[in-house]
Amino acid sequence: MKNREFFKGMNVLVLGLAKSGVAAANLLHSIGATVTVNDASPDGGNEEVKSLREAGVTVICGGHPPGILDKGFDLVVKNPGIPYHNPVVHEALQRGIPVWTEIELTYRISEAPIIAITGSNGKTTTTTLLFHMLNIGKKHPLIAGNIGTVSCSVAEKAMEDNIIVLEASSFQLMGTEAFRPKISIWTNLYDSHLDYHGSSEAYAEAKFAVTKNQLESDYFIYNADQPEIEKYAASTTATKIPFSLKGRTEFGISADEEGIYWNGEPYVSRSLIMLPGQHNLENILSATAAAILSGCDKIAIENVLSSFTGVRHRMQFVKESKGRKFYNDSKATNTLATKSALTAFNGPIVLLAGGLDRGHSFEELRPYMTNVKAVVCLGETAARFAEFAKSCGVLDILLADSMEDAVQKAFPLSDEGDTILLSPACASWDQYPNFETRGDHFIEAVMNL
Structure with missing residues (x-):
């Protein structure tokens, strides 16, 4: 695990329990931070609260006490679902205290490279497809993030030869600072969660955080069929890998009625693919591109495309x-x-x-x-x-x-x-x-x- 010393002695407020809050609190406490957890709900004899308290973590439930930020916190790690108009979050930002979500912790401590997948639709299917491709390709992937496994808990155990495949929501990405995946994927962009973000522009900016810190040695796989994403792609420093469903293209990954093409060359016949739907073809193209860039062999990719029939409850x-x-x-x-x-x-x-x-x-x-x-x-x-x-x-x-x-x-x-x-x-x-x-x-x- 990287950056143990960075967090040692730091005074951290974890805002919100749930799975990500409990995981973040346990992680930070284990690497030497002084941790306080605050949740608006009463604890009601919660076993996780009891366990945190027994470990020496201060847990305050049942509301946000006035002056809680007067305890000299260096950092706030918030549950992704807590909005930025929450009084504690708002005041922390006013005071200049960094406010992160736990995927920022994931990036800071992970020994393994990260592939981050975001988008309005298709995140879970793309994440699952890619995980299976890397797994069959013997790349030792670990699946994490919005798909159900708290990413900082995964990163805590990850080794250099692993790859973390991370599903990242706009809520999670909005709470990042240095977050820089080796490969990022932006599947598509449609208006969503506007009650949280306030506007279409703010929602898109949150998604853009998946690539904004990437360098030329990193890769950004994106939907070239959507002009809104093309506009953001122009602002990234990462090596751009466009995907398109509008026929064979000379660069990136593309598809027509007959096949999938990598840099203009035939790669896989569409007759091999089990997963139905044009929308799933977006997911297939982005996952396949990430697998190729990760060194996955073609046999592993074809194996998944010819057998994968969908994530549970999603087609x-x-x-x-x-x-x-x-x-x-x-x-x-x-x-x-x-x-x-x-x-x-x-x-x-x-x-x-x-x-x-x-x-x-x-x-x-x-x-x-x-x-x-x-x-x-x-x-x-x-x-x-x-x-x-x-x-x-x-x-x-x-x-x-x-x-x-x-x-x-x-x-x-x-x-x-x-x-x-x-x-x-x-x-x-x-x-x-x-x-x-x-x-x-x-x-x-x-x-x-």
Whole structure:
């Protein structure tokens, strides 16, 4: 682990518990920092709080005491979800105290090089694809970040011969200072999290942090089909590796209907690829480019492309039954994601959609409903989605009481060769605690057919 001495004796406030806060507090304490943890929620006998206190970490729960920053802190490490208008964060910045997220710690201590993946969509799929390519290519990858494993805990154990594959959100990147991955990937840019960032420009600037500190010896893989990202690419010092879905290009990685090309030369036939959808082709191109730049051999890359069928709940192939293919896209909690799912298939689709009613319009889906032969609607938006589907010319429309009921009703509406797709275009919270539980219930219902 690098930079132990840098943190030794430092007085650090960790703001927010959760997984990243607990991991950051334990790490900093272990390398000699004086650590105080502050969380707005009451501890309620939390085992992690108890463990931190037993280790000698000061933990203050139940609110932010007035004057907490008067304790002479050198650094604040905040949970990525805590907004910058939080009074403690705001005051720390006013006082000139650095405010980091834990991926800055990851960079500072890691012996291993980092590949950082960001983007509005596709981060998890790209991260997972790349991890599998590097793993089969015997590059000793470690997966970390927004995908579920706290990155500073991974970096604490990483060795020089490892590669950390890090999924990085805009929330995490906004709290960086020196963060400099060896390879960075920016998959795409669409308006998102504007309630947190305040504007489209601030959101894009946060994403740009993935490459802003890179040098010419580093690589920036980016979506050359989006002018907004091209504009930011012009400002990086890193060696630029563009990717494009608009046909063969002379430099970078590109694709047409037939194949994938590396610096203009044929690399992989598209017939090898298992993962459906144009949006997933973005993820495939960026992951493949990073794998090539990391020294991965072509056989390892082809192995993954010919076998990888999707991350759980993200266009995940579930099974084929009597000629029907079932896909779980429960992560599609908005119309943009469902639009991508609908364009992934050429044949007829039986769509399962609906969920939490936030009053959002479904109109964005209208041009993409042409292959939808039937719809089964569920959740709070069931009636509204049914009306929308009817206005799109869909003839077979049913309402379902539950996921089990939806799957049971979908099957008779399908024929051999059809796709039965769960892509709700709505959040899950009307019926489920999260989209993962919703997707698991869909898988269970499919298996019960």
